[in-house]
Amino acid sequence: MARNQELFDAICNGKANIVEQVVRGAVERGDNVVELLMESMIPAMREIGDRFARNEVYVPEMLISARAMNTGLKMIEPLLAKQGHQPLGRVAIGTVKGDLHDIGKNLVAMMLKGAGFEVDDLGVNCDVDKFTKSVQAGSTAVCCSALLTTTMPYMKTIVEHFRQFPQVKVIIGGAPVTQAYANDIGAHGFATNASDAVKVVTSALGV
Ligand code: B12
Structure with missing residues:
Protein backbone atom coordinates (compact mmCIF):
# COMPACT_ATOMS: atom_id res chain seq x y z
CA MET A 1 0.00 0.00 0.00
CA ALA A 81 -5.25 -6.59 19.43
CA LYS A 82 -6.53 -10.13 18.99
CA GLN A 83 -8.76 -11.49 21.69
CA GLY A 84 -9.70 -14.58 23.62
CA HIS A 85 -6.53 -16.56 24.10
CA GLN A 86 -4.30 -17.46 27.04
CA PRO A 87 -1.73 -14.75 27.79
CA LEU A 88 1.84 -15.66 26.79
CA GLY A 89 3.16 -13.85 29.86
CA ARG A 90 2.92 -10.57 31.71
CA VAL A 91 4.98 -7.63 30.50
CA ALA A 92 5.53 -4.20 32.07
CA ILE A 93 6.00 -1.28 29.71
CA GLY A 94 6.68 2.38 30.36
CA THR A 95 8.46 5.49 29.16
CA VAL A 96 11.40 6.19 31.46
CA LYS A 97 11.71 8.88 34.10
CA GLY A 98 11.78 12.44 32.78
CA ASP A 99 10.32 11.48 29.40
CA LEU A 100 6.73 12.18 28.33
CA HIS A 101 6.77 10.70 24.81
CA ASP A 102 4.31 7.82 24.67
CA ILE A 103 3.22 7.22 21.07
CA GLY A 104 5.91 4.62 20.32
CA LYS A 105 5.47 3.02 23.74
CA ASN A 106 1.70 2.80 23.16
CA LEU A 107 2.28 1.15 19.78
CA VAL A 108 4.62 -1.45 21.28
CA ALA A 109 2.03 -2.10 24.03
CA MET A 110 -0.71 -2.57 21.40
CA MET A 111 1.37 -5.00 19.35
CA LEU A 112 2.34 -6.98 22.47
CA LYS A 113 -1.36 -7.24 23.42
CA GLY A 114 -2.12 -8.28 19.86
CA ALA A 115 0.51 -11.02 20.11
CA GLY A 116 -1.13 -12.39 23.27
CA PHE A 117 0.82 -10.82 26.14
CA GLU A 118 -0.85 -9.37 29.22
CA VAL A 119 0.50 -5.81 29.24
CA ASP A 120 0.89 -3.67 32.35
CA ASP A 121 1.17 -0.20 30.81
CA LEU A 122 2.80 2.03 33.42
CA GLY A 123 2.52 5.20 31.34
CA VAL A 124 5.22 7.86 31.12
CA ASN A 125 7.87 9.19 33.51
CA CYS A 126 8.44 5.74 35.07
CA ASP A 127 11.07 5.28 37.72
CA VAL A 128 12.60 2.00 38.86
CA ASP A 129 10.03 1.67 41.68
CA LYS A 130 7.11 1.62 39.24
CA PHE A 131 8.71 -1.14 37.18
CA THR A 132 9.61 -3.06 40.35
CA LYS A 133 6.00 -3.02 41.58
CA SER A 134 4.90 -4.50 38.27
CA VAL A 135 7.58 -7.21 38.53
CA GLN A 136 6.42 -7.99 42.07
CA ALA A 137 2.91 -8.36 40.62
CA GLY A 138 4.16 -10.96 38.11
CA SER A 139 5.70 -9.18 35.09
CA THR A 140 8.72 -11.06 33.75
CA ALA A 141 9.72 -8.55 31.08
CA VAL A 142 10.34 -4.84 31.58
CA CYS A 143 10.03 -2.83 28.36
CA CYS A 144 11.47 0.67 28.55
CA SER A 145 10.96 3.44 26.01
CA ALA A 146 12.99 6.67 25.75
CA LEU A 147 12.83 9.37 23.08
CA LEU A 148 15.30 11.86 24.51
CA THR A 149 19.06 11.50 24.61
CA THR A 150 18.83 13.01 28.11
CA THR A 151 16.47 10.32 29.46
CA MET A 152 18.03 7.33 27.68
CA PRO A 153 20.80 6.92 30.33
CA TYR A 154 18.11 6.12 32.92
CA MET A 155 17.71 2.78 31.13
CA LYS A 156 21.13 1.83 32.49
CA THR A 157 19.85 2.43 36.03
CA ILE A 158 16.89 0.16 35.27
CA VAL A 159 19.05 -2.61 33.77
CA GLU A 160 21.42 -2.50 36.74
CA HIS A 161 18.54 -2.59 39.23
CA PHE A 162 16.98 -5.68 37.64
CA ARG A 163 20.23 -7.69 37.79
CA GLN A 164 18.96 -8.77 41.23
CA PHE A 165 15.92 -10.37 39.50
CA PRO A 166 17.53 -12.84 37.06
CA GLN A 167 14.15 -14.06 35.76
CA VAL A 168 13.33 -10.53 34.53
CA LYS A 169 14.31 -9.52 31.00
CA VAL A 170 14.83 -5.83 30.27
CA ILE A 171 14.03 -4.81 26.69
CA ILE A 172 14.69 -1.28 25.49
CA GLY A 173 13.72 0.92 22.55
CA GLY A 174 12.89 4.41 21.33
CA ALA A 175 14.23 6.60 18.53
CA PRO A 176 17.69 7.44 20.00
CA VAL A 177 18.34 3.91 21.32
CA THR A 178 20.63 1.56 19.37
CA GLN A 179 21.70 -2.07 19.56
CA ALA A 180 25.18 -0.86 20.52
CA TYR A 181 23.73 1.07 23.45
CA ALA A 182 21.65 -1.95 24.50
CA ASN A 183 24.78 -4.12 24.44
CA ASP A 184 26.74 -1.48 26.30
CA ILE A 185 24.31 -1.31 29.24
CA GLY A 186 23.60 -5.05 29.25
CA ALA A 187 19.91 -4.95 28.23
CA HIS A 188 18.43 -8.31 27.23
CA GLY A 189 16.93 -6.99 24.01
CA PHE A 190 16.38 -4.03 21.72
CA ALA A 191 14.14 -3.35 18.72
CA THR A 192 13.69 -0.44 16.35
CA ASN A 193 9.95 -0.91 15.84
CA ALA A 194 6.85 -2.36 17.45
CA SER A 195 6.63 -5.56 15.44
CA ASP A 196 10.29 -6.42 16.07
CA ALA A 197 9.67 -5.54 19.74
CA VAL A 198 7.19 -8.44 19.88
CA LYS A 199 9.77 -10.84 18.39
CA VAL A 200 12.45 -9.68 20.84
CA VAL A 201 10.19 -10.00 23.90
CA THR A 202 8.96 -13.41 22.75
CA SER A 203 12.49 -14.66 22.26
CA ALA A 204 13.84 -13.14 25.51
CA LEU A 205 11.05 -14.85 27.48
CA GLY A 206 11.40 -18.08 25.50
CA VAL A 207 7.64 -18.29 24.76
C1 B12 B 1 5.43 13.92 19.21
C2 B12 B 1 6.71 14.45 19.84
C3 B12 B 1 6.60 15.15 21.04
C4 B12 B 1 5.28 15.27 21.81
C5 B12 B 1 5.04 13.94 22.54
C6 B12 B 1 3.57 13.61 22.68
C7 B12 B 1 3.37 12.18 23.12
N1 B12 B 1 2.20 11.97 23.71
O1 B12 B 1 4.19 11.29 22.91
C8 B12 B 1 5.58 16.48 22.75
C9 B12 B 1 5.14 17.77 22.07
C10 B12 B 1 4.95 16.41 24.14
C11 B12 B 1 7.12 16.47 22.78
C12 B12 B 1 7.85 17.10 23.75
C13 B12 B 1 9.24 17.21 23.71
N2 B12 B 1 10.05 16.79 22.72
CO1 B12 B 1 9.47 15.60 21.31
N3 B12 B 1 9.09 14.71 19.70
C14 B12 B 1 7.98 14.25 19.21
C15 B12 B 1 8.25 13.59 17.83
C16 B12 B 1 7.85 14.60 16.76
C17 B12 B 1 7.57 12.30 17.49
C18 B12 B 1 7.81 11.15 18.49
C19 B12 B 1 6.92 10.00 18.06
O2 B12 B 1 5.82 9.85 18.57
N4 B12 B 1 7.36 9.23 17.05
C20 B12 B 1 6.55 8.13 16.45
C21 B12 B 1 6.76 6.84 17.22
C22 B12 B 1 5.87 5.76 16.60
O3 B12 B 1 8.12 6.45 17.09
P1 B12 B 1 9.03 6.06 18.34
O4 B12 B 1 8.58 6.77 19.55
O5 B12 B 1 10.45 6.16 17.94
O6 B12 B 1 8.67 4.52 18.60
C23 B12 B 1 8.99 3.45 17.73
C24 B12 B 1 10.39 2.84 17.98
O7 B12 B 1 11.33 3.76 18.50
C25 B12 B 1 10.12 1.66 18.85
N5 B12 B 1 10.03 1.83 20.31
C26 B12 B 1 9.59 2.88 21.05
N6 B12 B 1 9.58 2.59 22.34
C27 B12 B 1 10.02 1.31 22.47
C28 B12 B 1 10.19 0.52 23.59
C29 B12 B 1 10.66 -0.79 23.43
C30 B12 B 1 10.84 -1.65 24.64
C31 B12 B 1 10.99 -1.28 22.14
C32 B12 B 1 11.56 -2.63 21.99
C33 B12 B 1 10.80 -0.47 21.00
C34 B12 B 1 10.31 0.81 21.18
O8 B12 B 1 8.87 1.20 18.38
C35 B12 B 1 8.02 2.33 18.11
C36 B12 B 1 7.01 1.98 17.08
O9 B12 B 1 7.56 1.53 15.87
C37 B12 B 1 9.81 13.37 17.93
C38 B12 B 1 10.54 13.28 16.57
C39 B12 B 1 11.08 11.90 16.26
N7 B12 B 1 11.63 11.79 15.07
O10 B12 B 1 11.03 10.97 17.05
C40 B12 B 1 10.23 14.55 18.81
C41 B12 B 1 11.52 14.48 19.63
C42 B12 B 1 11.69 13.09 20.25
N8 B12 B 1 11.27 15.45 20.69
C43 B12 B 1 12.32 16.14 20.99
C44 B12 B 1 12.37 17.15 21.98
C45 B12 B 1 13.65 17.95 22.06
C46 B12 B 1 11.29 17.39 22.84
C47 B12 B 1 11.24 18.40 23.99
C48 B12 B 1 12.50 18.45 24.88
C49 B12 B 1 10.89 19.77 23.36
C50 B12 B 1 10.88 20.95 24.32
N9 B12 B 1 11.78 21.87 24.05
O11 B12 B 1 10.12 20.98 25.25
C51 B12 B 1 10.00 17.90 24.80
C52 B12 B 1 10.37 16.89 25.91
C53 B12 B 1 9.21 16.57 26.83
C54 B12 B 1 9.57 15.40 27.74
N10 B12 B 1 10.04 15.67 28.94
O12 B12 B 1 9.43 14.26 27.34
C55 B12 B 1 13.53 15.73 20.16
C56 B12 B 1 14.53 14.87 20.96
C57 B12 B 1 15.97 15.25 20.65
C58 B12 B 1 16.94 14.46 21.44
N11 B12 B 1 18.03 14.16 20.79
O13 B12 B 1 16.78 14.11 22.58
C59 B12 B 1 12.85 15.01 18.94
C60 B12 B 1 13.71 13.90 18.30
C61 B12 B 1 12.53 16.11 17.89
C62 B12 B 1 13.77 16.63 17.17
N12 B12 B 1 13.99 16.23 15.94
O14 B12 B 1 14.52 17.40 17.74
N13 B12 B 1 7.61 15.79 21.72
Missing part, protein backbone atom coordinates in the same frame (compact mmCIF):
# COMPACT_ATOMS: atom_id res chain seq x y z
CA ALA A 2 1.38 3.42 -0.91
CA ARG A 3 1.31 6.33 1.48
CA ASN A 4 -2.14 7.75 2.16
CA GLN A 5 -1.22 11.39 1.59
CA GLU A 6 -4.43 12.75 3.13
CA LEU A 7 -3.75 10.89 6.38
CA PHE A 8 -0.05 11.82 6.37
CA ASP A 9 -0.91 15.53 5.89
CA ALA A 10 -3.70 15.43 8.47
CA ILE A 11 -1.30 14.12 11.13
CA CYS A 12 1.44 16.59 10.16
CA ASN A 13 -1.09 19.43 10.32
CA GLY A 14 -2.69 18.18 13.54
CA LYS A 15 -6.16 17.74 12.02
CA ALA A 16 -7.64 15.08 14.29
CA ASN A 17 -11.08 15.29 12.62
CA ILE A 18 -9.61 14.47 9.21
CA VAL A 19 -7.54 11.64 10.72
CA GLU A 20 -10.75 10.26 12.19
CA GLN A 21 -12.59 10.40 8.83
CA VAL A 22 -9.76 8.84 6.84
CA VAL A 23 -9.06 6.04 9.34
CA ARG A 24 -12.80 5.27 9.69
CA GLY A 25 -13.05 4.96 5.90
CA ALA A 26 -10.02 2.67 5.79
CA VAL A 27 -11.36 0.46 8.60
CA GLU A 28 -14.79 0.24 6.93
CA ARG A 29 -13.21 -0.75 3.61
CA GLY A 30 -11.16 -3.42 5.39
CA ASP A 31 -7.82 -1.84 4.42
CA ASN A 32 -4.68 -3.23 6.05
CA VAL A 33 -4.29 -1.01 9.13
CA VAL A 34 -0.73 -2.16 9.85
CA GLU A 35 0.29 -0.82 6.44
CA LEU A 36 -1.61 2.40 7.12
CA LEU A 37 0.37 2.72 10.34
CA MET A 38 3.75 1.91 8.80
CA GLU A 39 3.39 3.80 5.50
CA SER A 40 1.45 6.90 6.55
CA MET A 41 1.07 7.42 10.30
CA ILE A 42 4.58 6.72 11.66
CA PRO A 43 6.26 8.57 8.75
CA ALA A 44 4.07 11.61 9.57
CA MET A 45 5.44 11.68 13.12
CA ARG A 46 8.98 11.41 11.71
CA GLU A 47 8.23 14.30 9.35
CA ILE A 48 6.96 16.54 12.17
CA GLY A 49 10.12 15.70 14.16
CA ASP A 50 12.27 16.72 11.19
CA ARG A 51 10.33 19.99 10.84
CA PHE A 52 10.88 20.62 14.56
CA ALA A 53 14.62 19.98 14.15
CA ARG A 54 14.66 22.54 11.30
CA ASN A 55 12.78 25.08 13.51
CA GLU A 56 9.84 25.05 11.10
CA VAL A 57 7.41 23.99 13.83
CA TYR A 58 7.53 24.22 17.63
CA VAL A 59 6.31 22.17 20.62
CA PRO A 60 2.60 23.18 20.30
CA GLU A 61 2.53 21.88 16.70
CA MET A 62 4.26 18.63 17.73
CA LEU A 63 1.66 18.26 20.45
CA ILE A 64 -1.35 18.70 18.16
CA SER A 65 0.21 16.27 15.68
CA ALA A 66 0.65 13.78 18.52
CA ARG A 67 -3.03 14.21 19.45
CA ALA A 68 -4.09 13.65 15.86
CA MET A 69 -1.88 10.54 15.73
CA ASN A 70 -3.42 9.22 18.96
CA THR A 71 -6.94 9.71 17.53
CA GLY A 72 -6.00 7.37 14.67
CA LEU A 73 -4.18 4.90 16.92
CA LYS A 74 -7.18 4.52 19.23
CA MET A 75 -9.32 3.65 16.22
CA ILE A 76 -7.00 0.91 14.96
CA GLU A 77 -6.10 -0.52 18.36
CA PRO A 78 -9.01 -3.03 18.46
CA LEU A 79 -7.89 -4.37 15.09
CA LEU A 80 -4.29 -4.82 16.23
Whole structure:
Protein backbone atom coordinates (compact mmCIF):
# COMPACT_ATOMS: atom_id res chain seq x y z
CA MET A 1 0.00 0.00 0.00
CA ALA A 2 1.38 3.42 -0.91
CA ARG A 3 1.31 6.33 1.48
CA ASN A 4 -2.14 7.75 2.16
CA GLN A 5 -1.22 11.39 1.59
CA GLU A 6 -4.43 12.75 3.13
CA LEU A 7 -3.75 10.89 6.38
CA PHE A 8 -0.05 11.82 6.37
CA ASP A 9 -0.91 15.53 5.89
CA ALA A 10 -3.70 15.43 8.47
CA ILE A 11 -1.30 14.12 11.13
CA CYS A 12 1.44 16.59 10.16
CA ASN A 13 -1.09 19.43 10.32
CA GLY A 14 -2.69 18.18 13.54
CA LYS A 15 -6.16 17.74 12.02
CA ALA A 16 -7.64 15.08 14.29
CA ASN A 17 -11.08 15.29 12.62
CA ILE A 18 -9.61 14.47 9.21
CA VAL A 19 -7.54 11.64 10.72
CA GLU A 20 -10.75 10.26 12.19
CA GLN A 21 -12.59 10.40 8.83
CA VAL A 22 -9.76 8.84 6.84
CA VAL A 23 -9.06 6.04 9.34
CA ARG A 24 -12.80 5.27 9.69
CA GLY A 25 -13.05 4.96 5.90
CA ALA A 26 -10.02 2.67 5.79
CA VAL A 27 -11.36 0.46 8.60
CA GLU A 28 -14.79 0.24 6.93
CA ARG A 29 -13.21 -0.75 3.61
CA GLY A 30 -11.16 -3.42 5.39
CA ASP A 31 -7.82 -1.84 4.42
CA ASN A 32 -4.68 -3.23 6.05
CA VAL A 33 -4.29 -1.01 9.13
CA VAL A 34 -0.73 -2.16 9.85
CA GLU A 35 0.29 -0.82 6.44
CA LEU A 36 -1.61 2.40 7.12
CA LEU A 37 0.37 2.72 10.34
CA MET A 38 3.75 1.91 8.80
CA GLU A 39 3.39 3.80 5.50
CA SER A 40 1.45 6.90 6.55
CA MET A 41 1.07 7.42 10.30
CA ILE A 42 4.58 6.72 11.66
CA PRO A 43 6.26 8.57 8.75
CA ALA A 44 4.07 11.61 9.57
CA MET A 45 5.44 11.68 13.12
CA ARG A 46 8.98 11.41 11.71
CA GLU A 47 8.23 14.30 9.35
CA ILE A 48 6.96 16.54 12.17
CA GLY A 49 10.12 15.70 14.16
CA ASP A 50 12.27 16.72 11.19
CA ARG A 51 10.33 19.99 10.84
CA PHE A 52 10.88 20.62 14.56
CA ALA A 53 14.62 19.98 14.15
CA ARG A 54 14.66 22.54 11.30
CA ASN A 55 12.78 25.08 13.51
CA GLU A 56 9.84 25.05 11.10
CA VAL A 57 7.41 23.99 13.83
CA TYR A 58 7.53 24.22 17.63
CA VAL A 59 6.31 22.17 20.62
CA PRO A 60 2.60 23.18 20.30
CA GLU A 61 2.53 21.88 16.70
CA MET A 62 4.26 18.63 17.73
CA LEU A 63 1.66 18.26 20.45
CA ILE A 64 -1.35 18.70 18.16
CA SER A 65 0.21 16.27 15.68
CA ALA A 66 0.65 13.78 18.52
CA ARG A 67 -3.03 14.21 19.45
CA ALA A 68 -4.09 13.65 15.86
CA MET A 69 -1.88 10.54 15.73
CA ASN A 70 -3.42 9.22 18.96
CA THR A 71 -6.94 9.71 17.53
CA GLY A 72 -6.00 7.37 14.67
CA LEU A 73 -4.18 4.90 16.92
CA LYS A 74 -7.18 4.52 19.23
CA MET A 75 -9.32 3.65 16.22
CA ILE A 76 -7.00 0.91 14.96
CA GLU A 77 -6.10 -0.52 18.36
CA PRO A 78 -9.01 -3.03 18.46
CA LEU A 79 -7.89 -4.37 15.09
CA LEU A 80 -4.29 -4.82 16.23
CA ALA A 81 -5.25 -6.59 19.43
CA LYS A 82 -6.53 -10.13 18.99
CA GLN A 83 -8.76 -11.49 21.69
CA GLY A 84 -9.70 -14.58 23.62
CA HIS A 85 -6.53 -16.56 24.10
CA GLN A 86 -4.30 -17.46 27.04
CA PRO A 87 -1.73 -14.75 27.79
CA LEU A 88 1.84 -15.66 26.79
CA GLY A 89 3.16 -13.85 29.86
CA ARG A 90 2.92 -10.57 31.71
CA VAL A 91 4.98 -7.63 30.50
CA ALA A 92 5.53 -4.20 32.07
CA ILE A 93 6.00 -1.28 29.71
CA GLY A 94 6.68 2.38 30.36
CA THR A 95 8.46 5.49 29.16
CA VAL A 96 11.40 6.19 31.46
CA LYS A 97 11.71 8.88 34.10
CA GLY A 98 11.78 12.44 32.78
CA ASP A 99 10.32 11.48 29.40
CA LEU A 100 6.73 12.18 28.33
CA HIS A 101 6.77 10.70 24.81
CA ASP A 102 4.31 7.82 24.67
CA ILE A 103 3.22 7.22 21.07
CA GLY A 104 5.91 4.62 20.32
CA LYS A 105 5.47 3.02 23.74
CA ASN A 106 1.70 2.80 23.16
CA LEU A 107 2.28 1.15 19.78
CA VAL A 108 4.62 -1.45 21.28
CA ALA A 109 2.03 -2.10 24.03
CA MET A 110 -0.71 -2.57 21.40
CA MET A 111 1.37 -5.00 19.35
CA LEU A 112 2.34 -6.98 22.47
CA LYS A 113 -1.36 -7.24 23.42
CA GLY A 114 -2.12 -8.28 19.86
CA ALA A 115 0.51 -11.02 20.11
CA GLY A 116 -1.13 -12.39 23.27
CA PHE A 117 0.82 -10.82 26.14
CA GLU A 118 -0.85 -9.37 29.22
CA VAL A 119 0.50 -5.81 29.24
CA ASP A 120 0.89 -3.67 32.35
CA ASP A 121 1.17 -0.20 30.81
CA LEU A 122 2.80 2.03 33.42
CA GLY A 123 2.52 5.20 31.34
CA VAL A 124 5.22 7.86 31.12
CA ASN A 125 7.87 9.19 33.51
CA CYS A 126 8.44 5.74 35.07
CA ASP A 127 11.07 5.28 37.72
CA VAL A 128 12.60 2.00 38.86
CA ASP A 129 10.03 1.67 41.68
CA LYS A 130 7.11 1.62 39.24
CA PHE A 131 8.71 -1.14 37.18
CA THR A 132 9.61 -3.06 40.35
CA LYS A 133 6.00 -3.02 41.58
CA SER A 134 4.90 -4.50 38.27
CA VAL A 135 7.58 -7.21 38.53
CA GLN A 136 6.42 -7.99 42.07
CA ALA A 137 2.91 -8.36 40.62
CA GLY A 138 4.16 -10.96 38.11
CA SER A 139 5.70 -9.18 35.09
CA THR A 140 8.72 -11.06 33.75
CA ALA A 141 9.72 -8.55 31.08
CA VAL A 142 10.34 -4.84 31.58
CA CYS A 143 10.03 -2.83 28.36
CA CYS A 144 11.47 0.67 28.55
CA SER A 145 10.96 3.44 26.01
CA ALA A 146 12.99 6.67 25.75
CA LEU A 147 12.83 9.37 23.08
CA LEU A 148 15.30 11.86 24.51
CA THR A 149 19.06 11.50 24.61
CA THR A 150 18.83 13.01 28.11
CA THR A 151 16.47 10.32 29.46
CA MET A 152 18.03 7.33 27.68
CA PRO A 153 20.80 6.92 30.33
CA TYR A 154 18.11 6.12 32.92
CA MET A 155 17.71 2.78 31.13
CA LYS A 156 21.13 1.83 32.49
CA THR A 157 19.85 2.43 36.03
CA ILE A 158 16.89 0.16 35.27
CA VAL A 159 19.05 -2.61 33.77
CA GLU A 160 21.42 -2.50 36.74
CA HIS A 161 18.54 -2.59 39.23
CA PHE A 162 16.98 -5.68 37.64
CA ARG A 163 20.23 -7.69 37.79
CA GLN A 164 18.96 -8.77 41.23
CA PHE A 165 15.92 -10.37 39.50
CA PRO A 166 17.53 -12.84 37.06
CA GLN A 167 14.15 -14.06 35.76
CA VAL A 168 13.33 -10.53 34.53
CA LYS A 169 14.31 -9.52 31.00
CA VAL A 170 14.83 -5.83 30.27
CA ILE A 171 14.03 -4.81 26.69
CA ILE A 172 14.69 -1.28 25.49
CA GLY A 173 13.72 0.92 22.55
CA GLY A 174 12.89 4.41 21.33
CA ALA A 175 14.23 6.60 18.53
CA PRO A 176 17.69 7.44 20.00
CA VAL A 177 18.34 3.91 21.32
CA THR A 178 20.63 1.56 19.37
CA GLN A 179 21.70 -2.07 19.56
CA ALA A 180 25.18 -0.86 20.52
CA TYR A 181 23.73 1.07 23.45
CA ALA A 182 21.65 -1.95 24.50
CA ASN A 183 24.78 -4.12 24.44
CA ASP A 184 26.74 -1.48 26.30
CA ILE A 185 24.31 -1.31 29.24
CA GLY A 186 23.60 -5.05 29.25
CA ALA A 187 19.91 -4.95 28.23
CA HIS A 188 18.43 -8.31 27.23
CA GLY A 189 16.93 -6.99 24.01
CA PHE A 190 16.38 -4.03 21.72
CA ALA A 191 14.14 -3.35 18.72
CA THR A 192 13.69 -0.44 16.35
CA ASN A 193 9.95 -0.91 15.84
CA ALA A 194 6.85 -2.36 17.45
CA SER A 195 6.63 -5.56 15.44
CA ASP A 196 10.29 -6.42 16.07
CA ALA A 197 9.67 -5.54 19.74
CA VAL A 198 7.19 -8.44 19.88
CA LYS A 199 9.77 -10.84 18.39
CA VAL A 200 12.45 -9.68 20.84
CA VAL A 201 10.19 -10.00 23.90
CA THR A 202 8.96 -13.41 22.75
CA SER A 203 12.49 -14.66 22.26
CA ALA A 204 13.84 -13.14 25.51
CA LEU A 205 11.05 -14.85 27.48
CA GLY A 206 11.40 -18.08 25.50
CA VAL A 207 7.64 -18.29 24.76
C1 B12 B 1 5.43 13.92 19.21
C2 B12 B 1 6.71 14.45 19.84
C3 B12 B 1 6.60 15.15 21.04
C4 B12 B 1 5.28 15.27 21.81
C5 B12 B 1 5.04 13.94 22.54
C6 B12 B 1 3.57 13.61 22.68
C7 B12 B 1 3.37 12.18 23.12
N1 B12 B 1 2.20 11.97 23.71
O1 B12 B 1 4.19 11.29 22.91
C8 B12 B 1 5.58 16.48 22.75
C9 B12 B 1 5.14 17.77 22.07
C10 B12 B 1 4.95 16.41 24.14
C11 B12 B 1 7.12 16.47 22.78
C12 B12 B 1 7.85 17.10 23.75
C13 B12 B 1 9.24 17.21 23.71
N2 B12 B 1 10.05 16.79 22.72
CO1 B12 B 1 9.47 15.60 21.31
N3 B12 B 1 9.09 14.71 19.70
C14 B12 B 1 7.98 14.25 19.21
C15 B12 B 1 8.25 13.59 17.83
C16 B12 B 1 7.85 14.60 16.76
C17 B12 B 1 7.57 12.30 17.49
C18 B12 B 1 7.81 11.15 18.49
C19 B12 B 1 6.92 10.00 18.06
O2 B12 B 1 5.82 9.85 18.57
N4 B12 B 1 7.36 9.23 17.05
C20 B12 B 1 6.55 8.13 16.45
C21 B12 B 1 6.76 6.84 17.22
C22 B12 B 1 5.87 5.76 16.60
O3 B12 B 1 8.12 6.45 17.09
P1 B12 B 1 9.03 6.06 18.34
O4 B12 B 1 8.58 6.77 19.55
O5 B12 B 1 10.45 6.16 17.94
O6 B12 B 1 8.67 4.52 18.60
C23 B12 B 1 8.99 3.45 17.73
C24 B12 B 1 10.39 2.84 17.98
O7 B12 B 1 11.33 3.76 18.50
C25 B12 B 1 10.12 1.66 18.85
N5 B12 B 1 10.03 1.83 20.31
C26 B12 B 1 9.59 2.88 21.05
N6 B12 B 1 9.58 2.59 22.34
C27 B12 B 1 10.02 1.31 22.47
C28 B12 B 1 10.19 0.52 23.59
C29 B12 B 1 10.66 -0.79 23.43
C30 B12 B 1 10.84 -1.65 24.64
C31 B12 B 1 10.99 -1.28 22.14
C32 B12 B 1 11.56 -2.63 21.99
C33 B12 B 1 10.80 -0.47 21.00
C34 B12 B 1 10.31 0.81 21.18
O8 B12 B 1 8.87 1.20 18.38
C35 B12 B 1 8.02 2.33 18.11
C36 B12 B 1 7.01 1.98 17.08
O9 B12 B 1 7.56 1.53 15.87
C37 B12 B 1 9.81 13.37 17.93
C38 B12 B 1 10.54 13.28 16.57
C39 B12 B 1 11.08 11.90 16.26
N7 B12 B 1 11.63 11.79 15.07
O10 B12 B 1 11.03 10.97 17.05
C40 B12 B 1 10.23 14.55 18.81
C41 B12 B 1 11.52 14.48 19.63
C42 B12 B 1 11.69 13.09 20.25
N8 B12 B 1 11.27 15.45 20.69
C43 B12 B 1 12.32 16.14 20.99
C44 B12 B 1 12.37 17.15 21.98
C45 B12 B 1 13.65 17.95 22.06
C46 B12 B 1 11.29 17.39 22.84
C47 B12 B 1 11.24 18.40 23.99
C48 B12 B 1 12.50 18.45 24.88
C49 B12 B 1 10.89 19.77 23.36
C50 B12 B 1 10.88 20.95 24.32
N9 B12 B 1 11.78 21.87 24.05
O11 B12 B 1 10.12 20.98 25.25
C51 B12 B 1 10.00 17.90 24.80
C52 B12 B 1 10.37 16.89 25.91
C53 B12 B 1 9.21 16.57 26.83
C54 B12 B 1 9.57 15.40 27.74
N10 B12 B 1 10.04 15.67 28.94
O12 B12 B 1 9.43 14.26 27.34
C55 B12 B 1 13.53 15.73 20.16
C56 B12 B 1 14.53 14.87 20.96
C57 B12 B 1 15.97 15.25 20.65
C58 B12 B 1 16.94 14.46 21.44
N11 B12 B 1 18.03 14.16 20.79
O13 B12 B 1 16.78 14.11 22.58
C59 B12 B 1 12.85 15.01 18.94
C60 B12 B 1 13.71 13.90 18.30
C61 B12 B 1 12.53 16.11 17.89
C62 B12 B 1 13.77 16.63 17.17
N12 B12 B 1 13.99 16.23 15.94
O14 B12 B 1 14.52 17.40 17.74
N13 B12 B 1 7.61 15.79 21.72
